[in-house]
Amino acid sequence: MKRKLMAAIGVAAMAAGAVACGSDGDSGNDNAGGGGGGGGDKPEAITVWIMTGSAPDAWLDELNTAFEAEHGVEVNVEIQEWNGIQEKITTALSEDGTVDVLEIGNTQTVGFATTGGLADLGDLADQPWNATMLESAQVDGALYSVPMYGANRAVIYDKAIWAEAGAEVPTTREEWIEALETIEANTDAQPIYLPGQSWYVAGGFMADEGGAFAVKEGEEWAGALNTPQAQAGMEFYQQLQEFSTAPKDTDEATPQQSVDVVPNEKIASWIGLGWEAGGAIAAIEEKGGTADFGYFPIPGKTADEPGHVFLGGSNLAVAERAGSKEYATKWLELATSQEWAQKYVDAMGGGVIPNRTDVTASPEAGSFAEAMVQAAEVGYLPPLTTGWANVETDPNPIKSYMTKVLNGDDYAEAAEAADAEITDRINRE
């Protein structure tokens, strides 16, 4: 509630700020000339956009207090919702001094970097960033944002139900299916909750087979769902989905699996992120129950390698038209420095993959983070290109294709239609 209110106030303030800038460009902020830029006067405050749930309040407060003490510049943190964030960032980047530092989802960063809306952060390039995360933060070798955190999915299971069924934690796909069959036979629980459009999960199964959502052919990208690899990945998804009574035409967020589904139904396992597991535990406790969850990485085809998982996460960037690029960069540098990055990872309970190699996450034994970190090495990222953000946007062709395949439509036909749409969108700016 409070966050929503804060976001609403933030938006209102933003709108007011935009009007102020529009009416009188020169007196707006500290730097004359729209581009912002270094040097000159010290701003009174900088504005930082953080996505909801990305950073603990305590860490932010402590960090901002330290920053204010050092530079005498106030930091206004505005919490943003993911819904509709692309349009919001587009608007913010087109205005002078609306936002200084902003968190951008790692699949969307390249899209904004190529528009010229993000400042070049070349000075920060020599820090020991996590190599996979760095890929999503740069364009053609130039650094337009720095990694903030990484996160990926793991399987969350109800220990009591698994014990009741006599199922064992699997290390391969085959064992996984066996375990689900055992649960189905021996309990009345839903063996796995898997809605039809959990496309990040399906992408992992495709990556296990060597497939991808799209591939680069020369200069152009093309949808790659109508390939044997993608089909094999989707077949395994379908096999899993048959254990679930979840709707085939929604994703894991509608209804929100962690707080709306898992606490209200008897579900033996589900695939989720760390914050989802936390949300489910809180919701169950609120209802007076106790959650006893175990976690394991999504099993791969063999026991040597866990299944591929989508490497989610965020980057931090400085707006090209920031009110004060200088102090924005200083804040960014401080927030992602070894000291504060370590504090961040600790504050998140080790539930994130650190952005720097000199930061260590020490997850507790049996925690979600422990399972997550095991899989992080075989992560995959969707195509890192400007047009990818267009593909992700609803109506997402991958989601429609998944529903069609699960409903028993002809595979080639559904995949071809989705490929055409992906190709069309991904090559667009």
Place this chain on the structure above:
Amino acid sequence: MTAQTPGTPVAAEARGRPRRPWGAGLVPYLLILPAVAALALILGWALVRNVLISFQEFGKRQIITRTTEWTGLDNYADVLDDDRFWSTVGRTFVFMGANVVLIMVLGTLVGLLLNRLGKKMRLALSIALVLAWAMPIIPSTTVFRWLFDTQFGLANWVMRTLGFDGYEQHNWFESGFSTLTIATVLIVWMSVPFVALNLYAGLTTIGGEIYEAARMDGASAWRIFWSVVLPIMRPFFLITTFLEIIWVFKAFAQVYALNSGGPDRESETLPVMAYIEGMGQQQFGAAAAISVLTLLILLVALSFYFRLILKQEKEQQS
């Protein structure tokens, strides 16, 4: 501008008496000038801007870099070349036709009923109609969404209670057709009150003696409606149908809020398509082209209707 206009009648008067009708003819135009100016400012500017954008490549990059890239007719060529656009045009017309026919037929029936009811029942029905009409679009769409919910929906419960099979977890939004059918029920429900109440208002102006005379001649109820009520109320039916066509054609919130044009974009109508291409894909140029084309299609489709109404007015004047 304002300084100049009052001068005109004065100038006309100065020329002498024979020219007087000229100045008098200007007064009505002066009187509607403020309204026209306000409209031009609010609607006209947006319209002009929309047309301009439709000739531009206008997306995320152009907004952020603040550049204007003119592309001529490229957006139009792309849209007209897109099979999805044409299937959406067809779908929009079928949807609009079904809705308008249902609205007019049901609205007329309810209007006639209002005219025949006793005082108390008429009041009750009027209140019910006004409530349905006054309900804001998004809340009523949300209620409809819940009524047809897969898990907890009333519609599934009713079907089960009536003894139909397969409604345990029936998904009413699984195809574009069923989604648009629900949208039709929603839009008809929202629009019937307007037609019914207006028809009732019109009917009260028909004197009782006309009905009496018709009945004396042995006309059946159907005959009275067809030969007496319909001709008298013809202007009402023409203008209401005209308005309903426009309203249903541009119905956006109902269709979009029900299922976002899904599944797989199968329930998109033209305004929804323009929104999804524009806001979702941040292709504002293409979306502007779609909306301009929508406007043109609507104008062409309604041009015969304009003529019909103009003809009607002429007949009444003579």
